[in-house]
Amino acid sequence: MASVAAGYLPILLFLGVALGLSAAFVVLPMIVSRLTGAHQPHPAKLSEYECGFPAFEDARAEFDVRFYLVAILFIVFDLEAAFLFPWAVSLDFTQWSGWTAMMIFLAELGLGLAYAWKKGALEWE
Structure with missing residues (x-):
């Protein structure tokens, strides 16, 4: 029984180190920013920048x-x-049938891109 538990010790150590490092990478920058004064909330800093519209508006906007x-x-x-x-990694195993299937797939994607381009789906006004 002890040998079975000893077999899991490296896994438990790995998980402990991984959890410790991940917690340090999350918590340590927050603590350092509070201590050094880098944490200064400003309306420009808190504005939305990823989606382009305010996130906390009416749901029916x-x-x-x-x-x-x-x-x-x-x-x-x-x-x-x-x-x-x-x-590409398995091409030596699939050979010509795999290459043909991927070329058909890429042709379909190319046709889809041409269709989207023609319909103006890629234009942003």
């Missing part, structure tokens, strides 16, 4: 749908890039 269209296009092409890496 209108906003442009093109924001979501661009986000969806970004996700599609980001996933496509993520699929290219495992495909």
Whole structure:
């Protein structure tokens, strides 16, 4: 029984060190900013900068749908890039059938991009 528990000791040590380091990387910068005076809230600092509109407004506020269209296009092409890496690694195993399938996939994505470009989904006014 002791040998089984001893086998888990390196894993527990690894988890302890990982939790300690992650807590230090989160808490330590907050403490240092409070002590050095870098924590000075200002309306310009607290304004929204990621989404472009205030986050705490009425839930029924209108906003442009093109924001979501661009986000969806970004996700599609980001996933496509993520699929290219495992495909390239396994190309020696899949050979011509894998290469053909990926070329069909890339052609479909190219047609989708051309369609979105023609419809003006990529233009921001």
